[in-house]
Amino acid sequence: MGSTELAVTPAPHGRRLSGREALNRALAPSSVAVIGASADPLKLGHMVLKTLANSGFEGKIYPINPAAAPILGIPTCASLADVSGHVDVAVVIVPAHQLFAALSACAAKDVALVAAITSGFAEAGNEGRQLQQRLESLLRTVPFRLLGPNCEGYVVPGSKTFVTFSMMTHGLKSGPVGIVGQSGAITGTLSYRLNKMGVGVRALISTGNETDLTAVEALEWFADDPQTTTIIAYLEQIREPARFIAAARRVCGLKAIVIEKPGKGNATMESVTTHTGAIAGDDRVAEGVFEELRIVRARDHTTAVDAAVALSLGKRLGGLRVGILSVAGGLAVEACDLFEARGFEVPRFSDELQQKIRASLPYFAAARNPVDLTGAALSSPALFRQAVDAVVQGDSVDAVIVIVTFSQQPAFAEELMMAAKATDKPVLIVWTAPDTISPAPLAVFKKQSFPIFDAPLRALTALSAIARYSGLQ
C-alpha cells in the first residue's frame, strides 16, 4: 500500500473512550475538523464542508487539505497537527489507504470521535478486507471512537451539527426521534420523511461498516438520552445482541423502538433433524424477540416513518377496539375493513352512544361505528370535537380514527387537536386532501408537530405500532 504509518502517540489518559463518552462530545461539539476537505464542488470532501458551514454550526470548523488554501472562505491547514485549537470531532474523506495517517493525527489531537466517510474496506472485496483488519489493529491503540468506515456521518439539528454529505438531511429540524442505521441512504430518507410529517429528529447516526462503534451503542445512547422519546433503527445485523437486548429491556414500555431489519428467510444453516430447527429460523426468531421486547418491526422505511410518527405522540393502547368517524362513507368502510383485517375490533356502539352522536347530525347519518358524519360536518368543526369526545368517554373504544377529506378552515385542525389532547386514548387523524387544497388546516397541524396521515392504511400502520408498543399485538 505504500504509505508510511506515523507512530501513534498514546493519549494522555491512555484509554479508549466509551461509546457514550465519544457520542456525548460528538453530538454537541465545539469544533469539527474536515480531513480531506476539497475546493472541488463535485467531491464529497467539498459537500461535507459546505453542509457543515451552511448549517449554522456555531463551533469552529477546521478544513484540512495539503494545499492549505482557504476553502469556502474558511482558513485551511495542511494537516491536523497544524491546528492550534482543540478538536472534538474529525470527519475523514480521504482514500482508504490514506485513512491510517489521518487516524494517527487524530489520536495525537485528543479527538473524541472520527466519522470515517472513506469507503473501500470490508465492503470492497479482499484488499478491502485486509485494510479493515489493519484498521481494527490500529483502533486498539487510539483513544477516540470511530464511526464507519463507509458511513454517511451524523447530524444533530439541535446543535446545528451536520457532519455528513447526505443532501437528504438539509434543513432537518430538531425533535424527539433518534435515528441510527447501517445504511446512510435509509437513515437519510427516514429523517426527511419524518420532518415532512412535522416530526423532528434528535440525531441521525449512520454507522457504516461498524468496525468500531455499532448501531447498538448508538441505540444505547438514545435509550439513555432524555431528549429522545422514540428510536428508529435500520439494522441488517445486530452485532452486540446481549447489549441490544439489555437496552431494549431497559426502555421497554418507556421509549418506543422501531426496527427495520431485512429478513433472510426461514432456512437455518444447520441440517434440520428436529421440528425446533425448522420452526426457529433467523427471521422467525427476530420476530419473536421483537414481539417480546415490544419493538415495532417495519418491513420498509415508509412504514417505519409512520410507526415512529405515531409513537412520538406518546400514547398507549389499552385494548384493540377502534371507533371510526368519517365525513365520507366510502373511506369509513375502507378503514373498517383494514382495521378488522389486522386484528382490531370495530365494535357496534350502544344505542345510547349512537343517539348522542346522532343528535347533532343530519337524519341520514349512520352512527353504528363506523360513524358517517356526512359532508355536512365539513361546515362544523365543533361537531367533530363533540363526536370524538362522546366516543372516547366511557369504555366503548380504545382509540379513534377521524377521517376528513378536505376543508379549508384552520378551526378543524384546532378542534381535532384539542379533542386528541383531551384524552389518553390515541386519536389518529386521516386527512386525504394535500396542502394545495387544504393549506390552512394542514399548516396548523404541522406547526404543532401533530402528525396526520393521508390514507387509512397509514393510520393502520400507526395504530398497529402503538398496539405493539403497548404489548397488545
Next chain:
Amino acid sequence: MVHEADSKALLGEAGVALPRRDPTSGACVVKLCSDQHPHKTEHGLVKLNVPVAQIGEVGASLRARDSAGVVIVEEMIEDGVAEWIVGCRHDATFGPITVIGAGGIFVELINEAKARLAPVNTETASRAIRSQRACRLLMGARGRPEGDIEGLIGVVTSVSSFFAEHADLIEQIEVNPVIVRPVGQGAVAADALMVLRSRAQFQN
C-alpha cells in the same frame, strides 16, 4: 443426542411434568429408547394401548430389537385436549431461545410458533401461548373441554429455565408433543429429545 429416557430423567428433575411411569392399571405406552434409534415411531419402537398384563412381554420383544436400549412404560394419556411443542436452541444472533407452538408434530403446518428469549417467565409464556390463534383449541372449542394452559405454561418455563441454566452444554432440547390435558389435569411432556454441544461432558 440424548434419548427420551435420559432426557426425561433430566427434565423431570428440573420440574417438568411427565407422564406417570409404570402404571398398575389402564392402558400403557411401552417405548424403547436408544441412541441407535432416535426416531422411535418410524422403527416401530413405540407400542400404544398395551394392557398392564402384557407390559413384560411387549417390553421384552422391544428389548430384543436393541439390547442397548432402555424400555420405559408410561400411562397412556387419552384425555389430551391439544398437543404443543416446546423447543430450545441457540440462535446465531440472540443466543438461547425457546419456541412455543401449537400442533405437536403438525407445528410446521399450523405455523404459528413463537420464539422468545430463554429463560421464559410465566407472563411471557402466557402471552406467547394466548397470542396464537390455535390457542383457541384450548379454550373449549366445539364442546370440547378447556385445556390446562397453566400446565402448559409450567412446562415452558421449566424447560426454558433448564436450557438457559445449562446452555453451555446443551445444543438443543425438543419436547414434542406436550400433551395439554383438561383444566386441573396439567400438561405433560410426552416425548423429549436433547442434543448436547459437541465437546460437552455428560454426567449422570
